[in-house]
Amino acid sequence: MNPDANLLRFKKSRTYYLSACAFFLIIVGVVLALYYSAMSIDYVWRWYRIPQYFIYLDKVEIRAEIEGEVDSITTKDAKVVIVVKGLDESESYSVPTGSVSVEESDFIYFGDVLAQYEKWRVGILIMGLWLTLKVSFVAIIFGIFIGLFAGLARISSNPALKWSAITYIELIRGSPLLVQIFIWYFVLGTLINNLLAKQGFWQIPPIWFGVAALASFSGAYVAEMVRAGIQSIHRGQTEASRSLGMTYVQSMMHVILPQALRRIIPPLAGQFISLIKDSSLLGIIAIRELTKATREVVTTSLQPFELWFVCALLYLVLTFSLSMLLQYVERRTLAQ
């Protein structure tokens, strides 16, 4: 082998490792600087307090709801059934074995503890994460449909459809999402719910106005992607399908859209990732998604540093998994 080439490779690898070291030094430096500054304002890190917001052991107490005597305690399928008999009524409680704290023929007063046991419950952060996931998922699904429809309307030759689509897209893209959420909640929400109340119908809970805001927001961006995707398909594809006698709709469905959608998967992935992040704004209309949940926990625990890092990390988990998933889908569709 050429010794010069070996030397060159060695040189290259040495700078490579040096740069890698520099990268890790920067990371460690940032963490240390953060830690040091926190120390200097006497911030006490209490990471051990964090897990309870993910999952915690809850003490459950079963209390009597009537006054009377414990009539029977029987074991049935790993459960214990306590029957309390009052003067003219009787109640039965089903509790796990080993948790019973009364005996047969004890006299029970209203509110006495019959049994107590511990149970694992999910914490507020996980509940927030789950809500964020749910809201984003529903908004993404609606966003796709709105975007598909608006994108097709955008390139339609019918002025009613085309101008409506342009108006919708420009309005949404030209105003801040925060303002749109306020409009959906305080303006449209009030109007719709009042009208519904007047007609005697049920009320729509705020979460749906949040979902509507996110869906209409991402729908406008998806619409532009759909339009660009369709227009990127060569004219010959339309001509070929139409020359075979297909209608506009058939040609769209079987020939143009399948190709266009495949092309817009990457920008779509980016849009959905920002949708997940944008859902953090929903906290302002009292939807307890991840950010709102973190804010609440911060006010009770007084550990903002740890919690906000955890919050960011949880979003990262969501967005990273989604991007992995879509990359997988993209690879599969490209491989056909």
Add this chain to the structure above:
Amino acid sequence: MIEVKNVFKTFFVTHEVRALVDVSTKIAAAEVIVVIGPSGSGKSTLLRCINKLETANKGRIYIDGVDILDPKTDINKVRAEVGMVFQSFNLFPHKTVFENITLAQTVVRKRSKEEAAAKAVALLEKVGIPEKADVYPDQLSGGQQQRVAIARALAMDPKVMLFDEPTSALDPEMIGEVLDVMKNLAREGMTMVVVTHEMGFAREVADRVIFMDEGAIVEVGTPEHFFTNPTHDRTKLFLSQILRP
């Protein structure tokens, strides 16, 4: 079969382009017409007007007696009877060769899957690539792609086939295989309108040759007439340029 009557077509690109100027012609059933002419002479436009991929501005076009420029005509029905083969093949890249040929049969002709499949197999046999049914178009050579495109058009059982420079995008060694398929079609009595620069094909297969220049039909005649003693100077010039050894 096809009647084109005083058709005008003008494009407005940056300036006005008169693509067809008062074009009239009649094409009988089972006739093979070859349209020749320099580029920009309007021959492709004429072809595309016949199945309304371009809409003529003025005049009348009848296919089997149906006025295709009448807004009440269902153009999709007409197009199903008129097969078209493009210069750049325009196969559907997301579908296999087999699906390319069955798609319009099931969607437009509402044929059953079995019927469409049988037709596709027979047509692939006919164009000489039965073994390529399950591959995607981008795995085929240009010549093979064009033969699939012909099979796709034939699957609709068209009454007329339009060929828009079917061999212009092909490497020279693949032109023959496509022309062979077209010659066979002509022998079977298919009505064909072919825009091409393949003079050999015109001489061998055409019943009539149409020479177009600057959007107008300059001269119509049999291949013998064209290649031995053309009347117009413009035709002579064109043929001398194109037939130069």
